[in-house]
Amino acid sequence: MEKRELTLLGKKTDYRQDYAPEVLEAFTNRHPERDYRVHFDCPEFTSLCPITGQPDFATITIDYIPDVKMVESKSLKLYLFSFRTHGAFHEDCVNLIMKDLIRLMDPKYIEVRGIFTPRGGISIHPLCTYGRPGTRYEALAERRLFDSGPL
Structure with missing residues (x-):
């Protein structure tokens, strides 16, 4: 990992109080020739109901198969923290997270799950x-979506 790719590590943490996809940082995958899975658990995710303003709590899990770029974990933590004052429905939260990570990394495969209380x-x-699209990972995404539990 090249230090010049990352700006947050080793510095005082500044927690954003608004939805902040721009805090996400990526670094170069040192093993792009091999498929492997990266798994993140965020058991303290919080967002706000866009109607009532009440807090919603969840465990967010993220699994992805990287290609050239990978998400840096401190930036991911700060990004997920930025949802604390963001009003969004549960379904919107997981889709926003996935879209932002796709835009950042262009992974081969990714899934995001919200387990809301x-x-x-x-x-x-x-x-x-x-x-x-057009790869075996597209079929994997469809299979995981429909074989991952009750529908």
């Missing part, structure tokens, strides 16, 4: 998947 007696667990 119950609100009004109902839990919501949105899942979104993406596989690079």
Whole structure:
């Protein structure tokens, strides 16, 4: 990893108080010739209901197969923290996260799942998947979406 690719590591942490996809940073994958999975768990994700302003809590999981670029974990933490004052429905949160990470890295495959705590007696667990079009990862995304639980 080239230090010049990253600006957040080793510096005082500045927590953004608004949705901030621009804090995401990527670095060069040292093993692009091999498929492997990177998994992140964020058990303290918080966003706000866009209607009531009440906080919503979730565990966000992110799995991806990198190509040339990978997301730097501190920038990912700061990015996910930026949702704390962002009003968005659960489904919107996971789709925004996936879209922002695709834009950053252009991974071969990615999936983002939100395991939100119950609100009004109902839990919501949105899942979104993406596989690079025209590749075997596109079929993987479709299979994971439809084989990952009840539908």
